[in-house]
Amino acid sequence: MSARPRNLAGVITFEQVSKRYPDGTLAVDGLSLEIPDGATTVLVGPSGCGKTTSLRMINRMIDPSHGRILIDGKDITSEPAPLLRRGIGYVIQNAGLFPNRTVLGNIATVPLLVGMSKRAARARASELLERVGLAPELGKRYPAQLSGGQQQRVGVARALAADPPILLMDEPFSAVDPVVRTELQDELLRLQHELGKTVVFVTHDIDEAVKLGDRLAIMAVGGRLAQFGTPAEVLEAPADDFVAAFVGRDRGYRALSFASADALPVHPEPTVKLGEPLRGNGWLLVVDDTDAPRGWVNADEHPAGQPVRQQDLRLGGTLLAPGGSVRTALDAALSSPSGRGVAVDAAGKVRGTLRPGDVFGAAERAATSGSTEAYYDEKQLTATEHAELTAAEQGADRLSKDGR
Amino acid sequence: MNWQWLSDNSADIRSWFLAHLYLAGVSTVLGLVLSLPLGMIAYRFRWTYPPLINLAGILYTIPSIALFVLLPGLIGTSFLSPLNVIIALTLYTLALLVRVVADALRAVPEDVRLSAQAMGYRPLASLLRVQLPMAIPVIGAGLRVAAVSNVSLVAVGTLIGVQQLGQLFTRGLALSNYGAFYTPIWAGIVLSIVIAVAFDLLILLGIRLASPWQRVSR
């Protein structure tokens, strides 16, 4: 997929847009909003506040009662709605796949509509299948033969098939279990990093919004825009009581996601290999042959000199990887039986551990100084800029130091 | 069973069988072909649904014999023409299937319909290429009912003199004047069943070919 020119990538402008349904419901009330191109904007708010209505007005599945919507400065009513929609990807909650078409058939839908040859559309569909992390053999299946998470990936692939500059997503991940949801979110972040689309994402989950969004548009019931800003701005300075209540009590903790933990001192930690005899006392970190952490063992409860077995381990716990946030570091410390959070390198090898005191200190500094700049720097890079940066050695260094 | 009688009359029986096959087959196909656009109209323009469905319901309650007799007067066909049977049975098939088609289209899940719209299908294209293919199993089930009922209704055409397997029943009745002679009646029943089963299998095969996604195992 070729990178799009930066100057025409799908800026969406709402100008005083209202929507009143025939039954009198005012779903959206005087919405004015400029959704930046090449970034993810999340519409977030309680049920019934007009998120879906706003989203569907962008591709004209719903027509505004008042106001107008522009894409790159052009009124969206200036071309026939079906043509407009072919340039805008759309993903919904249950994927909405065509049950009577194979996975490849589903993905090839828009390429065929825009006049691509059958062969080219199929090739394109296979390419996208791979891009969203699905095995090629799934291409011949029907949607009913896929798991919910796989269906959702196909939904994303189908929406991206004609390489539209804009991608609309309406609670795409809310019908899958939390583990799969996290996977899909990570996948979307990765894809967005490569593609740099203008993504408009609807959710009522503030955590999801903070994780995925470069910008949040917080909507209140009655279709009012309560605040528009970066996740850090919204969490640190809620515009009003509604926003403060909506982003919730955990918002201080959430805000730690924006502070980099890369400056935290990592202390050397003696390790013992799985299957080798145990020496020492207290909690010891157990690693496998590749030096990846496997868990902790309490030497005081373990017969000295006996090999450490899998069943002796206390498993789990958060690991801090390069680019991790203070929130992750804090969780690493809190979830470790020894109180020492495990830090790993990019390859997953143990680097050492974090001292709880250091982590709490970092959390306190982050809370008082609002050290969020590093976070913006990285998140606002466009795909192109990112590519340039990665090409330059020093750019890559900076990313891993400042990363989220 | 009097095999001698059967072989003596085999030429007649064969031509009645073929005529029966033709009359039932043609009216089923015509009824289907006409019900598709009408059903789509009833689905697409919601206000047309109640009048169309009610009209179809009334049509369906008119006894076939009445329709056979009335048609020549109404549309000027000749009184003994097989065309009367074809037109009447086409109308019955149509009456039955309009509702089936409209309801089957309506049963397509909302999110599928909306995603077709969001992909950029025009309304007619979406109807023909998304909703209709998904409605095939349901429409096919309705068609099976219509086809089998047509096979039995064709026989009523005997009363207005149309040549088909129904002749075997009047023949059997006439020959039973001097003691029961059921051979023609049994032959008529068996051959009707053969036609009905053949239609049924053909339609089933069609449904399977047209909707491979229906038999995938999860």
Ligand SMILES: Nc1ncnc2c1ncn2[C@@H]1O[C@H](COP(=O)(O)OP(=O)(O)OP(=O)(O)O)[C@@H](O)[C@H]1O
């Ligand atoms: N077709 C419609 N006719 C009348 N009212 C509608 C219609 N669609 C939505 N509404 C109303 O408009 C308001 C906004 O609906 P919308 O679907 O945009 O909310 P939402 O933010 O997407 O909610 P959710 O999080 O539950 O999906 C709600 O009060 C809803 O009941």
Ligand SMILES: [Mg+2]
């Ligand atoms: Mg909604």
